[in-house]
Amino acid sequence: MILDTQRRTWAYACALAIAAVATGLVVSEAGYGLGDPWTIVALITVNAVAERSGVWITRTLQLSIALLPTLFAAVLFGPLAAGLVNAASMLGDSELFSRPDPERAPRLKWATYTSTRFLTGVAAGFIALGIKGSPASGLGRLLAATLVAALVAEILDILSAGITARIRGRDIRDVLRPLAPLLLTSVPLYAPIVAILALAYSEVSPWTAPLFFIPALAAQRLFGMYQQQRQFAQDLKRANMSFAEALVATLEKSDRYTAGHSKAVAIYSRDITKRLGLSPDVQERAYLCGLVHDIGKIGLPASLLLKDGPLTLEERRQMQEHPAIGETILEKVDLYADVAVVVRHHHERIDGEGYPDGLSGSEIPLLSRVIAVADAYNAMTSHRPYREAMSSRVARLRLAQAVESQFDTSVVAAFEAILASAGEDYRMAKREDFDPSGYSAIERLLSEEDVEPRGDPEVAVGVA
Numbered sequence: 001m002i003l004d005t006q007r008r009t010w011a012y013a014c015a016l017a018i019a020a021v022a023t024g025l026v027v028s029e030a031g032y033g034l035g036d037p038w039t040i041v042a043l044i045t046v047n048a049v050a051e052r053s054g055v056w057i058t059r060t061l062q063l064s065i066a067l068l069p070t071l072f073a074a075v076l077f078g079p080l081a082a083g084l085v086n087a088a089s090m091l092g093d094s095e096l097f098s099r100p101d102p103e104r105a106p107r108l109k110w111a112t113y114t115s116t117r118f119l120t121g122v123a124a125g126f127i128a129l130g131i132k133g134s135p136a137s138g139l140g141r142l143l144a145a146t147l148v149a150a151l152v153a154e155i156l157d158i159l160s161a162g163i164t165a166r167i168r169g170r171d172i173r174d175v176l177r178p179l180a181p182l183l184l185t186s187v188p189l190y191a192p193i194v195a196i197l198a199l200a201y202s203e204v205s206p207w208t209a210p211l212f213f214i215p216a217l218a219a220q221r222l223f224g225m226y227q228q229q230r231q232f233a234q235d236l237k238r239a240n241m242s243f244a245e246a247l248v249a250t251l252e253k254s255d256r257y258t259a260g261h262s263k264a265v266a267i268y269s270r271d272i273t274k275r276l277g278l279s280p281d282v283q284e285r286a287y288l289c290g291l292v293h294d295i296g297k298i299g300l301p302a303s304l305l306l307k308d309g310p311l312t313l314e315e316r317r318q319m320q321e322h323p324a325i326g327e328t329i330l331e332k333v334d335l336y337a338d339v340a341v342v343v344r345h346h347h348e349r350i351d352g353e354g355y356p357d358g359l360s361g362s363e364i365p366l367l368s369r370v371i372a373v374a375d376a377y378n379a380m381t382s383h384r385p386y387r388e389a390m391s392s393r394v395a396r397l398r399l400a401q402a403v404e405s406q407f408d409t410s411v412v413a414a415f416e417a418i419l420a421s422a423g424e425d426y427r428m429a430k431r432e433d434f435d436p437s438g439y440s441a442i443e444r445l446l447s448e449e450d451v452e453p454r455g456d457p458e459v460a461v462g463v464a
Contacts, residue, residue: 008167009112016115020087023122027080032125035077039201040085043069047089067153068194070121074149075132075142075198079125086121086153090114116160123156124149142195150191244291247298247329261378264429266290268374268415269367275414276370286367289342293371296326296343320355323347346371349406369408373399373415376407381428392419392427 034040050065066089074082090113131145248262269290273283297305300322304315311319323344330340345359345368352360380395390398396416403409425431 296322
């Protein structure tokens with residue numbers, strides 16, 4: 001698998017390099033020049049510095065203001081200049097002059113991104129020239145040229161980033177999710193500024209070029225603020241998860257049967273929501289709700305929780321209080337208000353015969369319906385003193401028999417699709433990540449979104 005990925009990466013890099021060289025030769029032969037050499041040198045310097053001081057949005061995604069100088073070159077000097085300026089941003093890459101690391105192949109990464117950026121710059125240059133028309137174009141045409149060229153460059157950058165991520169086995173959506181809001185908000189902000197500066201350069205004086213640093217610094221500051229916001233959000237998620245895991249650890253000390261059950265329900269719930277096509281935020285919320293779904297058992301007598309046998313009717317009535325107790329515990333924490341509602345209703349039934357409120361159908365929150373399925377399945381496939389664990393096949397048959405009465409049909413269907421293709425260690429919650437003392441699935445997800453750089457970005461996009 002690793003060898004195949006390396007081969008695909010090398011093939012992709014070679015194809016890009018050949019395309020970049022061929023494009024450069026064709027553009028040069030077509031008569032497109034570099035414009036004023038000192039301005040080009042200055043733009044290359046700005047781009048290299050911008051890349052060096054880029055902001056890490058996640059551990060694999062770095063953003064810089066490298067597109068601003070590229071657009072400036074595109075609207076003033078054309079495709080060859082824009083391609084060169086954009087490609088030269090990689091001179092600021094921190095690994096270019098470092099000792100090679102065979103595991104990360106920084107030279108291969110550098111060659112890939114250099115070729116990509118050259119091609120992106122050339123495309124932006126042709127677009128800008130085509131819309132701008134004559135050198136004496138007014139602000140309107142310059143603005144249109146800059147906007148369209150910026151959009152094309154952004155789309156090509158993100159497309160390249162998605163291809164790179166795909167080659168490395170990552171979900172393209174993991175690339176698009178953090179980039180989309182920046183793309184939608186940044187282009188209308190900086191394109192007019194670049195157009196005005198280009199007009200001042202061509203109509204007033206080349207000495208107006210230093211004014212370019214003002215929007216460049218402002219954009220860099222905007223990236224920094226965005227990075228801080230994401231870091232704060234990640235810290236808050238970790239605090240939430242630590243609180244939830246502390247609650248579950250407290251419960252597991254008083255109820256030995258709960259150990260591992262909460263973790264399994266959390267993982268199954270997260271995977272079901274992913275199969276249903278719900279957003280990553282909902283998947284995280286499902287994991288959290290699954291982790292604390294039985295937290296109300298803290299309020300029940302230990303003799304009830306540890307009873308080695310079937311419950312009496314009175315004991316069953318007491319046990320049915322735990323969803324409401326869980327809600328009472330969680331709703332006291334502001335950030336857990338929506339979790340509390342899900343926990344309260346995870347024992348409701350589709351036919352309205354559940355508890356505590358007798359809700360039915362769509363009245364039951366979706367995540368409560370998800371947890372109900374995950375909870376029942378793991379309970380059936382877990383050993384108890386008064387019965388042996390059911391096989392996965394039998395438990396899945398029981399779930400199927402209870403659709404439209406106890407369980408949501410779409411949720412059961414999604415879970416069945418997951419279990420049908422999973423290994424036995426997953427079906428019986430024996431896989432390493434089901435260990436309640438192990439590294440949580442949500443922590444792995446958060447670590448991938450962490451803004452702390454790991455040194456080899458899978459995506460290094462020059463976005464302004």
